[in-house]
Amino acid sequence: MDATILGLLLLDGVQNGVIYGLLALAMVLVFAVTRVILVPIGELMMFAPLSFVWLQEGKLPGTLWLALALGVLWALLERGRGRGLPLLGGMGLLLLFLLAQGSPALAYLAALLLVVYLGVATYRVFFQPMREATVLALLIMAVGLHVAYQGLGLVxxxxxxxxxxxxxxxxxxxxxxxxxxLVLAFALLSAAALYLFFRRSLFGKALLAAAENRLGARLCGIRPEEAGMVAFAIAGLMAALSGLLLAPLINAAYFMGFMLGLKAFVAAILGGLVSYPVAFLGAVLVGLFESFTSFYASAYKEALVFLLLVPALFYQSLRAKGVEE
Structure with missing residues (x-):
C-alpha cells in the first residue's frame, strides 16, 4: 500500500463514518429520552431525498399519504383540543406539497417537514402507547416499523x-x-449542538430528566410524552437533513437506509447509546474499519464491521456488572 492508496482509504473511511455518525447521533438522542432504539431511522433518512425527487418531477410521493394517515390516527388518539394540532399540521403539509411541485426550494422544505411530521406521528401512534413497556418490547416494535417502512418505500x-x-x-x-x-460540517455542528443542548440548556436537561425518572419528571412539571415527541422531531429533522445532503453522494433508494442504520447502530453501541461525542467517534472508527477491511478482505467487510459489536457489548456487560456490585 502506497501513500496515495492510504490517503484515499482514509478519506473514504472518514466520509462513510460521518454518514454513520449522523444517524448514530439521532439514535442516541431518541434512546436517551424514550429508551427506543430507532431501527427505522435509515428509512426516515431515505424518505426525505426520495420525496424531494418525486416533487421535482411534479408528483406527490406516497410518503405524504403515509404521514397524513398517521396524522389522522394521531388525532384520534388525542383528546379535546389536542386533536386539532395533528390535523392542522397535516393540512399545512398537504398544502406545502401542492405548492412545492417543481420548485426546488419549497421541495427541500416540504421533504424536510414531511420526515419531521412522520417521525413525531410514528412516536405518538406506535411508541407512546407503549411508554411503560420494556426496552425489548420497544425494540420489537421498532424492528416491525423498519420492515413496514421499507416495504412501503418499495411500493x-x-x-x-x-x-x-x-x-x-x-x-x-x-x-x-x-x-x-458540507456533510462533514453539518455532522460536526450536529454533534456539538446536541452535546451543548443536553449539557447546557434547561430544556435539554428536562428531556434527560424525563428519560431517567418519569414520575420525578411529572412531579417537576415535565411531561414525558411531550419530551418523546420533541426527541423524535429532532431525530426526524437530523435524518431528513442527512438524507438530503447525502443523496447526491451515495444515491437514494428504498433499501439503502437499512444498512446505513445498522452501521449507525454499531457506532451508537460503541458510544453506549448515551454519549454523543463517543458515538460520533465510534462512527468514524466504523467507517475507517470498513474502508480498510474492504481493501484487504472485501468479501468479509460487512461481517467484520458487525464484529465490532462483540467487544463493545462485552464492555457494556462488564460495566453494568460493575455498577450492580
Missing amino acids: FFGPEQFRPDPLLQGEVVVGLTWQGV
Missing part, C-alpha cells in the same frame, strides 16, 4: 436509485467534493 418509489443535484458543485481534492465538506 412508493420502486426499486430504482435516484441522485439529486448537489447543493455545492466541484471537488476540493480527488475523492472529496464540496458537498462532502
Whole structure:
C-alpha cells in the first residue's frame, strides 16, 4: 500500500463514518429520552431525498399519504383540543406539497417537514402507547416499523436509485467534493449542538430528566410524552437533513437506509447509546474499519464491521456488572 492508496482509504473511511455518525447521533438522542432504539431511522433518512425527487418531477410521493394517515390516527388518539394540532399540521403539509411541485426550494422544505411530521406521528401512534413497556418490547416494535417502512418505500418509489443535484458543485481534492465538506460540517455542528443542548440548556436537561425518572419528571412539571415527541422531531429533522445532503453522494433508494442504520447502530453501541461525542467517534472508527477491511478482505467487510459489536457489548456487560456490585 502506497501513500496515495492510504490517503484515499482514509478519506473514504472518514466520509462513510460521518454518514454513520449522523444517524448514530439521532439514535442516541431518541434512546436517551424514550429508551427506543430507532431501527427505522435509515428509512426516515431515505424518505426525505426520495420525496424531494418525486416533487421535482411534479408528483406527490406516497410518503405524504403515509404521514397524513398517521396524522389522522394521531388525532384520534388525542383528546379535546389536542386533536386539532395533528390535523392542522397535516393540512399545512398537504398544502406545502401542492405548492412545492417543481420548485426546488419549497421541495427541500416540504421533504424536510414531511420526515419531521412522520417521525413525531410514528412516536405518538406506535411508541407512546407503549411508554411503560420494556426496552425489548420497544425494540420489537421498532424492528416491525423498519420492515413496514421499507416495504412501503418499495411500493412508493420502486426499486430504482435516484441522485439529486448537489447543493455545492466541484471537488476540493480527488475523492472529496464540496458537498462532502458540507456533510462533514453539518455532522460536526450536529454533534456539538446536541452535546451543548443536553449539557447546557434547561430544556435539554428536562428531556434527560424525563428519560431517567418519569414520575420525578411529572412531579417537576415535565411531561414525558411531550419530551418523546420533541426527541423524535429532532431525530426526524437530523435524518431528513442527512438524507438530503447525502443523496447526491451515495444515491437514494428504498433499501439503502437499512444498512446505513445498522452501521449507525454499531457506532451508537460503541458510544453506549448515551454519549454523543463517543458515538460520533465510534462512527468514524466504523467507517475507517470498513474502508480498510474492504481493501484487504472485501468479501468479509460487512461481517467484520458487525464484529465490532462483540467487544463493545462485552464492555457494556462488564460495566453494568460493575455498577450492580
